[in-house]
Structures are given as C-alpha cells and as structure tokens.
Amino acid sequence: MDYDRFVATRLKTIPPSGIRRFFDIIATMPDVISLGIGEPDFITPHEIVEAGIRSLRDGHTGYTSNSGLFELREALSDYLARRYGVQYDPEREILITVGVSEALHLTATALLNPGDEVIIPEPCFVSYAPTVALAGGRPVHVPTRAEDAFQVDAEQVARAVTPRTKAVLIGYPNNPTGAVMSRERLAELVGLAKAHNLLIWSDEIYDRLVYGVEHVCVPTLPGARERTILLGGFSKDFAMTGWRLGYACGPAPLIAGLRKVHQYIVMSAPTTAQYAALEALKVADEVVEHMRLAYDRRRQVIVRGLNEIGLPTFEPRGAFYVFPNIESTGLSSEEFSERLLLEERVAVIPGSVFGPSGEGFVRCSYATSLTELEEALDRIERFVARVRRERRARPEE
Numbered sequence: 001m002d003y004d005r006f007v008a009t010r011l012k013t014i015p016p017s018g019i020r021r022f023f024d025i026i027a028t029m030p031d032v033i034s035l036g037i038g039e040p041d042f043i044t045p046h047e048i049v050e051a052g053i054r055s056l057r058d059g060h061t062g063y064t065s066n067s068g069l070f071e072l073r074e075a076l077s078d079y080l081a082r083r084y085g086v087q088y089d090p091e092r093e094i095l096i097t098v099g100v101s102e103a104l105h106l107t108a109t110a111l112l113n114p115g116d117e118v119i120i121p122e123p124c125f126v127s128y129a130p131t132v133a134l135a136g137g138r139p140v141h142v143p144t145r146a147e148d149a150f151q152v153d154a155e156q157v158a159r160a161v162t163p164r165t166k167a168v169l170i171g172y173p174n175n176p177t178g179a180v181m182s183r184e185r186l187a188e189l190v191g192l193a194k195a196h197n198l199l200i201w202s203d204e205i206y207d208r209l210v211y212g213v214e215h216v217c218v219p220t221l222p223g224a225r226e227r228t229i230l231l232g233g234f235s236k237d238f239a240m241t242g243w244r245l246g247y248a249c250g251p252a253p254l255i256a257g258l259r260k261v262h263q264y265i266v267m268s269a270p271t272t273a274q275y276a277a278l279e280a281l282k283v284a285d286e287v288v289e290h291m292r293l294a295y296d297r298r299r300q301v302i303v304r305g306l307n308e309i310g311l312p313t314f315e316p317r318g319a320f321y322v323f324p325n326i327e328s329t330g331l332s333s334e335e336f337s338e339r340l341l342l343e344e345r346v347a348v349i350p351g352s353v354f355g356p357s358g359e360g361f362v363r364c365s366y367a368t369s370l371t372e373l374e375e376a377l378d379r380i381e382r383f384v385a386r387v388r389r390e391r392r393a394r395p396e397e
C-alpha cells in the first residue's frame with residue numbers, strides 16, 4: 001500500500017529530529033557516558049513525589065478544570081508575583097498545560113494563520129521551528145553568535161520582519177548554548193516588538209537555573225506584558241520531566257484561544273502532576289537551590305575542562321548545557337559527535353540540529369554526575385588529541 005499518500009503533506013516538510021538518531025545509536029551501546037540528554041539527572045524531590053501520591057490516595061483521579069486546578073493557578077500567580085513582580089489573573093490569564101511542549105503548540109495553533117511568520121533566533125530548542133510549521137506558520141531563523149554571547153540582536157530581528165511577521169519566539173536561559181539574555185538586549189527586543197506590533201513568545205523553562213546573573217522575566221519589562229506569552233514549566237527546575245506539566249500566561253483574549261485548543265486536545269493536564277506541582281511551588285526555594293548549586297559546580301568543571309582541551313567554550317550562565325566550539329578539529333559537528341560516540345562512547349549532540357549557526361559546535365549537558373563528567377572529559381581529550389594527530393599526519397591538500 002502507498003501509505004505516503006495518506007500522510008499529511010505539511011508533515012513531510014519537517015525533518016525528523018536530529019537528536020533522535022543519536023539516541024537510537026546510544027541505545028545499542030553499553031558503557032556510554034551521555035552528555036546528550038536534556039533532562040535533570042536528579043529525581044523529583046521527595047516532598048513533591050509524596051504530594052502526587054497523596055493526591056491519588058485522596059481520590060483525585062479525575063479530570064481537573066480545563067485551565068488546570070484553580071488552586072494551582074492561584075499558587076502560580078502568587079509565585080510569579082513574588083519571584084518576578086508580574087501579575088497574572090488565575091481565572092483568565094493562566095493555563096496549565098502538558099509541559100512547555102504543549103504550551104508551545106497551543107500558542108502556535110491558536111495564534112497563527114497559514115503563512116504567518118515567527119522569527120526564531122537560533123541555535124535554539126529543536127521543537128520551535130517544527131511547532132510553528134505544524135501550525136501552518138513559517139519559521140524564520142535569525143542567527144546568534146558566540147562572539148556576541150549568543151544574545152538576540154534586535155537590529156537583526158528587525159531586518160527579518162515582514163508584513164506577515166506575527167511573533168518572535170525566544171528561549172532564555174537557552175538550550176543549547178546556556179546563554180542568558182541581558183536586560184538591555186531584552187529591552188531592545190521589546191522595543192522592536194512594540195515598533196512592529198509583534199508578540200513575544202518567551203519560553204522561560206530554565207528560569208531558575210542561572211549562575212551569577214539575573215534571569216529577566218520578559219513580561220516584567222516596560223511595555224512587554226501586553227504582548228508576551230510567558231511559557232514556563234516544572235520539567236527542568238524541579239526535575240519533573242516525566243510528570244509533563246507546564247503553563248502559559250498572557251493577556252486573557254490570547255489565553256482564551258490557547259484554552260480552546262487545549263480543551264479539545266487534552267481536556268486537562270495530568271491531575272496527579274498538578275497536585276505535585278502545587279507542592280513544588282511551596283517547597284521551591286529549598287529544593288531548587290540544592291540542584292542549582294550542584295549544576296553550577298559541574299558547569300565550572302566542564303567549562304574549564306573543555307577550554308583546557310582546546311575546545312573554546314563560551315561560559316554558559318544558565319540551563320545545564322555547554323556549547324564548545326569544535327571547529328579546530330576539522331570535523332563537522334555531526335562527524336565529531338558520531339566519532340566521539342563510536343570511538344570513546346561519549347554522547348554529545350551536534351550543534352547543527354539546533355539551527356545553522358550551531359554548526360561548528362556540539363551541545364554537552366552537564367546534568368550528570370561529577371565523576372561521569374570527569375571521565376567524559378578524559379575521553380574527549382583522548383579523542384581530540386587523536387583527531388589532531390590524524391590531521392597532522394594527513395598530507396596537505
């Protein structure tokens with residue numbers, strides 16, 4: 001049977017995830033140190049797990065309201081007000097979702113007409129462009145550069161604006177670079193959004209994982225709240241990837257659109273996870289700090305180690321990724337990652353999967369133990385030395 005003719009055409013324009021291919025290879029190999037996976041190596045703090053279990057024992061096994069438990073929306077509203085000073089009405093301006101993944105899809109589906117353009121600075125999270133494309137929109141990439149600390153350049157974004165541009169989609173602290181946007185650069189971006197009447201979709205899923213710098217919550221900037229969809233979640237900060245819980249906050253008429261899509265595709269986010277998240281917000285200050293400090297120690301070890309190996313590494317100030325420059329090896333990011341995996345059993349992700357500007361870099365996650373990180377650095381050093389020896393032995397072309 002020709003199944004191809006049954007598959008939607010819009011799906012064919014979307015390449016399969018470049019990350020998946022690596023995970024498929026890893027799954028077949030023993031003794032791999034994985035710096036590939038973008039999730040915490042911690043398990044969910046036990047208070048949060050207990051709250052989830054308790055909710056089940058108490059019989060909370062049904063759907064919640066489409067928007068999510070009112071108690072959770074209220075707690076989230078208080079949490080965001082306390083932490084960032086931004087106010088969202090729990091009734092009309094907050095929607096609890098199945099992770100930021102769903103929140104992104106809702107945003108694109110509810111807000112884009114066919115052919116609408118969304119400007120996406122890259123390198124960026126692999127789902128952004130497919131999410132926009134699946135909703136019928138057109139992703140338009142603009143590059144960010146290591147020399148500029150992977151900051152979004154508002155002037156460059158301005159040059160990409162057309163009459164079809166509807167939004168700019170940013171994710172800071174950034175996956176894969178670990179960059180954190182400065183207040184000044186964000187303010188410039190907000191200025192540009194105002195000038196061209198654009199929305200800002202701000203994925204702030206790593207908001208609490210910053211090291212020695214402030215995280216600026218985009219809607220707190222002057223004039224930003226009315227045009228921002230704030231996307232946040234529990235996966236990374238609280239080590240809750242498997243619970244599948246996130247949220248979208250924004251002006252009521254836009255959130256009403258997201259809610260409409262949400263109610264027809266998932267009804268409500270997982271109930272157990274919502275009770276767990278309620279507890280997470282209560283204990284956040286104790287439990288997150290412990291993990292953040294551990295990531296920070298590992299961050300310092302890996303940045304120093306990679307630079308000493310001769311792979312220039314921009315100092316990441318957020319999330320749990322480093323993005324070393326591997327151009328000096330003469331390998332493409334894909335060749336580097338594939339050979340490192342096969343020859344030394346260390347998994348990293350080719351920078352090219354995060355956008356064209358990611359070529360020449362690889363992403364390493366340091367959400368792994370210090371012992372494993374140190375072993376991985378030894379293996380990377382051995383690999384890089386071998387590749388360099390091979391290059392020197394090769395006759396000049």
Ligand SMILES: Cc1ncc(COP(=O)(O)O)c(C=O)c1O
Nearest residue numbers: 038099100101125175233235246
């Ligand atoms: C920047 C970014 N946004 C969103 C997600 C998805 O998060 P969630 O687990 O909340 O769906 C990820 C996961 O890797 C991510 O890195």
